[in-house]
Amino acid sequence: MPTPLMGLLLLLSAAAVPACALVIFLLLKNPARSPARVCGFTALLLGFSALAVYCYGWFSVTLGGPFPELCEDRTASGARLTSPEQDFWPLRNACVYSDGSTVEHLSASINVLVYVPAGLAAVLACATAFLARRARHLPEGTS
Incomplete structure (x- = not known):
C-alpha cells in the first residue's frame, strides 16, 4: 500500500480508538442503552486497534524496523548471512544465507496484537447485527 494511505489509516485508527x-464508557454508565450498541462500539474499538497496530508495524518495517537483529551471522552448517529480506509487515521476513538456505521469522505477537482483535471485531459485528435484529422483532415491554 502506498505510504500516504497507510499514514491516513494510522491517524484515523489512532483517533478512533480513544x-x-x-463512547463505550458513556454507554456503560447508562444501563438503559441496548447491548447491541455496546457490542457495536466494542467491535469498532477492536477493529481500529488492530488496524493501528498493523499500520504501525508496516511503517516500522518500511522504515527499517527491528527485524535484522533476528538474523544470526552464521547457520549451524557455517553459511554466512547474505541478506535479510523484509516484506511488508506482518508477512514473512527471511534471513538469506550464502548456501541458499533461508530462515523465516513471523512474530507470535502478530497473532495477539492484530489477528485476535480483528477476529473478535468480526465476531462482535455479527453479534451486533443479531442483537439489533432481535431487538427490532421483540414487542415493546418484553425483554
Missing part, C-alpha cells in the same frame, strides 16, 4: 473507548 473515541470508541469514550
Whole structure:
C-alpha cells in the first residue's frame, strides 16, 4: 500500500480508538442503552486497534524496523548471512544465507496484537447485527 494511505489509516485508527473507548464508557454508565450498541462500539474499538497496530508495524518495517537483529551471522552448517529480506509487515521476513538456505521469522505477537482483535471485531459485528435484529422483532415491554 502506498505510504500516504497507510499514514491516513494510522491517524484515523489512532483517533478512533480513544473515541470508541469514550463512547463505550458513556454507554456503560447508562444501563438503559441496548447491548447491541455496546457490542457495536466494542467491535469498532477492536477493529481500529488492530488496524493501528498493523499500520504501525508496516511503517516500522518500511522504515527499517527491528527485524535484522533476528538474523544470526552464521547457520549451524557455517553459511554466512547474505541478506535479510523484509516484506511488508506482518508477512514473512527471511534471513538469506550464502548456501541458499533461508530462515523465516513471523512474530507470535502478530497473532495477539492484530489477528485476535480483528477476529473478535468480526465476531462482535455479527453479534451486533443479531442483537439489533432481535431487538427490532421483540414487542415493546418484553425483554
